[in-house]
Amino acid sequence: MSRRVLIDLLCLATFALLPLLASWLHEPFLVSLFTRLAIYGMAAASLDLLIGYGAMISFGHAAFFGLGGYVVGVIGFHTSQAMPLWGWEGSSSALIVWPLSLLVCALFALVVGYLSLRTSGVQFIMITLAFGQMLYFVLSSLSLYGGDDGILLNERNTLPGLDLENPVQFYYLCLGLLVAWLLFCRRLVNSRFGYVLRGLKQSERRSISLGLHPLRYRLSAFVIAGVGGGLAGILWANYAMFVSPDMGAWHKSGELMAMVILGGVGTLIGPVLGAAVYLGLEQVLSLWTEHWLLIFGPLLLVVVLFGKKGLYGLLLSPWPRWRKPPVPNAPPAIANSEVRS
Amino acid sequence: MLLLEQILNGLQYSALLFLLASGLTLIFGIMGVINLAHGAFYMVGAFCAAYTASLSGSFWLAGLAAVIGSALYGLLIETSIMRRLYARDHLDQVLATLAVVFFTNELITVLFGRSPPAMPTPEWYGTFVEVLPGLMYPVSRLLFIAAGALVAIAMWLLINHTRLGMLIRAGADDHEMVGALGVNIARLYTLVFVFGCVLCGLAGFMAAPLLSVEIGMGEKVLITTFVVIVVGGVGSVRGALAGALLIGMVDGLGRAYIPQLLDQLLPAEVSGTLSGGLISASAYIVMAVVLLVRPRGLLPARA
Numbered sequence: 244m245s246r247r248v249l250i251d252l253l254c255l256a257t258f259a260l261l262p263l264l265a266s267w268l269h270e271p272f273l274v275s276l277f278t279r280l281a282i283y284g285m286a287a288a289s290l291d292l293l294i295g296y297g298a299m300i301s302f303g304h305a306a307f308f309g310l311g312g313y314v315v316g317v318i319g320f321h322t323s324q325a326m327p328l329w330g331w332e333g334s335s336s337a338l339i340v341w342p343l344s345l346l347v348c349a350l351f352a353l354v355v356g357y358l359s360l361r362t363s364g365v366q367f368i369m370i371t372l373a374f375g376q377m378l379y380f381v382l383s384s385l386s387l388y389g390g391d392d393g394i395l396l397n398e399r400n401t402l403p404g405l406d407l408e409n410p411v412q413f414y415y416l417c418l419g420l421l422v423a424w425l426l427f428c429r430r431l432v433n434s435r436f437g438y439v440l441r442g443l444k445q446s447e448r449r450s451i452s453l454g455l456h457p458l459r460y461r462l463s464a465f466v467i468a469g470v471g472g473g474l475a476g477i478l479w480a481n482y483a484m485f486v487s488p489d490m491g492a493w494h495k496s497g498e499l500m501a502m503v504i505l506g507g508v509g510t511l512i513g514p515v516l517g518a519a520v521y522l523g524l525e526q527v528l529s530l531w532t533e534h535w536l537l538i539f540g541p542l543l544l545v546v547v548l549f550g551k552k553g554l555y556g557l558l559l560s561p562w563p564r565w566r567k568p569p570v571p572n573a574p575p576a577i578a579n580s581e582v583r584s
Numbered sequence: 585m586l587l588l589e590q591i592l593n594g595l596q597y598s599a600l601l602f603l604l605a606s607g608l609t610l611i612f613g614i615m616g617v618i619n620l621a622h623g624a625f626y627m628v629g630a631f632c633a634a635y636t637a638s639l640s641g642s643f644w645l646a647g648l649a650a651v652i653g654s655a656l657y658g659l660l661i662e663t664s665i666m667r668r669l670y671a672r673d674h675l676d677q678v679l680a681t682l683a684v685v686f687f688t689n690e691l692i693t694v695l696f697g698r699s700p701p702a703m704p705t706p707e708w709y710g711t712f713v714e715v716l717p718g719l720m721y722p723v724s725r726l727l728f729i730a731a732g733a734l735v736a737i738a739m740w741l742l743i744n745h746t747r748l749g750m751l752i753r754a755g756a757d758d759h760e761m762v763g764a765l766g767v768n769i770a771r772l773y774t775l776v777f778v779f780g781c782v783l784c785g786l787a788g789f790m791a792a793p794l795l796s797v798e799i800g801m802g803e804k805v806l807i808t809t810f811v812v813i814v815v816g817g818v819g820s821v822r823g824a825l826a827g828a829l830l831i832g833m834v835d836g837l838g839r840a841y842i843p844q845l846l847d848q849l850l851p852a853e854v855s856g857t858l859s860g861g862l863i864s865a866s867a868y869i870v871m872a873v874v875l876l877v878r879p880r881g882l883l884p885a886r887a
Contacts, residue, residue: 373872
C-alpha cells in the first residue's frame with residue numbers, strides 16, 4: 244500500500260470515527276467543528292480543481308459558497324413566512340431545494356466563467372474578485388432578506404431517512420458528500436477531460452494546436468467547481484442555520500485560497516487537510532489570544548515562502564524530510580545546451 | 585448645481601483612488617507582484633496621522649508622520665518579505681500579502697486600539713469656499729483634489745523627465761536588461777515599493793479626517809483600487825489616472841442619479857433596495873464591461 248493511500252485512509256478513518264471519539268470524550272463540540280471542516284474542505288477542494296488543475300486562480304470562489312447558501316436561506320425564509328416566491332409556496336425538502344440551489348450556482352458560474360475566461364493572468368484574478376464583490380453587494384442590499392445581517396433559518400431542510408437536526412447524522416451526511424465529491428473530482432482529473440485541463444495549464448498554445456478548444460474545457464471546470472462551492476454553501480446554510488453576505492465576501496475567497504495552498508495545490512485531499520489546519524489553528528489560537536491573527540499571519544507567510552508543496556506534499560515527501568531529495572535523472576548540463584542549440 | 589457638486593465629490597474620490605492606484609500599478613508593472621497589502625500602508629498612514637495629530641495638535645506634523653510611518657513600514661515589509669515574492673507566481677503573492685494584511689491589522693489593533701483618536705483639524709479645514717456662484721464646497725475636499733492633481737503632475741514629471749523615471753520605465757519594460765546594464769535592480773525595487781508606500785501614507789493622511797479611521801479601512805478601498813488599475817491597464821500610471829477618474833466619477837454621479845433613475849423605472853420598495861446595491865456594485869460593473877471590450881484595460885502599459 245502506498246503512503247498516499249495510507250494517508251487518505253487515515254484521514255477518512257479519523258473523520259469517520261470522530262463522533263464515537265466525541266461521545267467518548269463527552270465533547271459534542273468536536274462533531275460541530277468537524278462538520279465545519281468537512282464543509283470548508285469541500286469548498287477548498289473544488290477551488291483546487293480550478294487552481295491546481297486548470298491554472299485558473301479564482302479570487303471569487305466564495306461567491307458560489309454564498310450563493311448556494313443564500314438560495315437555501317431565501318427559500319427557507321419564504322417557506323417559513325408563508326410568503327409565496329413568484330407563486331411558489333416554497334419547500335423545505337432537501338431533494339427539491341438543494342438541486343435548485345445547485346442549478347442557480349451552475350448558471351451563475353456559467354455566466355461568470357464565460358465572461359472571466361476572456362481574460363487570463365492577473366486580470367482573471369481581478370475579474371473573478373470583481374464578480375464576487377458584485378454578488379456580495381447585491382446580497383447585502385437585499386433588505387427584505389436582512390441586508391448585511393443576513394437570514395436566520397428556523398429549521399434545516401428535510402431529507403427522507405435522515406434526521407438532519409441530529410448533529411451526528413448531519414455530520415455523516417456532510418462527510419459522505421465530501422467523500423463522494425472528492426472521488427468524483429479524482430475521477431474527473433484522471434479522465435481525458437482532466438488531462439486536457441492539465442495540458443492547457445502546461446501550454447495553452449500546444450493544446451490549441453492539438454485541436455482542443457480551451458474555453459470549453461475551462462468553462463466546464465469552472466462550472467463544476469462552482470457547483471462544488473455551491474454545495475458547500477448549501478451545507479453551511481443548513482449547518483449554521485444562518486446565511487449572511489459575509490459568506491461571499493472577498494476575505495472568504497482569500498481564506499479558501501489559503502486552505503488550498505496550506506494543504507497542497509493540485510492534490511484535492513490536501514485542501515481538505517488545509518481547511519482542517521486553518522480552522523483548527525483559528526480555533527486554538529483564538530482561544531489563546533484575541534489577537535490570534537498576529538500569530539496566524541506570520542505562520543501563513545512561512546508556509547507560503549518556505550513550504551513548497553503544502554502539508555500533503557510534506558506528508559508524501561521522502562524521509563528524512565529535512566534532507567533535499569536528489570534530483571532524479573538530472574541530465575548533464577552540456578547535453579541540455581546541445582539540445583537547445 | 586447637484587451635478588457640479590457630484591462631479592467635485594467624484595473628483596475627490598478619484599484623487600484618493602489615484603494616490604493608491606498609481607503606486608500599486610507601478611509596483612505591479614515593475615516587480616510583477618500582486619500586492620494585497622497595499623491598503624495596509626494606507627491604514628498605517630491614517631493611524632499615524634490621527635495619533636500624531638491628537639498628541640501634538642499639529643495638522644502638518646500629522647501629515648509628516650503619516651508619510652514617514654508608512655514609508656518605514658513599507659521598507660521593513662519590502663526588505664523582509666516582498667523581495668522574496670517577486671519571482672514567485674501570483675498565487676503565492678496573493679497569499680503572502682494577504683498574510684501581511686492579517687498581521688498588520690492585528691498589529692495596529694494592538695498598538696493603537698480598535699478605535700483611534702479622532703483627528704483634530706485646524707479651523708480653516710472645516711470651512712467652505714464658494715467655488716462657483718451659489719456652490720459652497722468644503723476646503724477639506726478641495727485640498728484632497730489638489731493633492732491628487734499635484735501628485736499626478738509630479739509623477740508625470742518624475743517618470744518622463746528624470747533619470748529615476750527613466751529607470752522605472754526601463755525596469756517595467758525589461759528588468760533583466762536593466763540589471764545587466766549595471767543598475768542595482770534590488771535597490772530600484774525597494775525604492776519603487778517605498779515610493780508607493782509614501783503615496784499610501786499621503787492618501788491615509790488626507791483621508792484620516794474625512795473618512796473613518798478604522799481597522800480594515802485599507803481592504804475596503806484596496807479592492808476598488810484593484811478595479812481602477814485593471815480598468816486602466818495594469819502597470820500604466822496614465823491608465824491608473826484614467827481608471828481613477830472613471831471609477832470616481834461613476835461613483836459620484838451614480839450616488840446622485842441611480843436612485844432617481846430607478847425610482848422612475850421601478851416601484852418604490854424595489855428600487856430603494858436595489859439602488860443601494862447597484863451603487864456599491866457600479867465600479868465592478870464598469871470593470872466587467874471594460875474588460876469585456878478591452879481585456880487589457882483602457883490604456884495598457886505595453887501595446
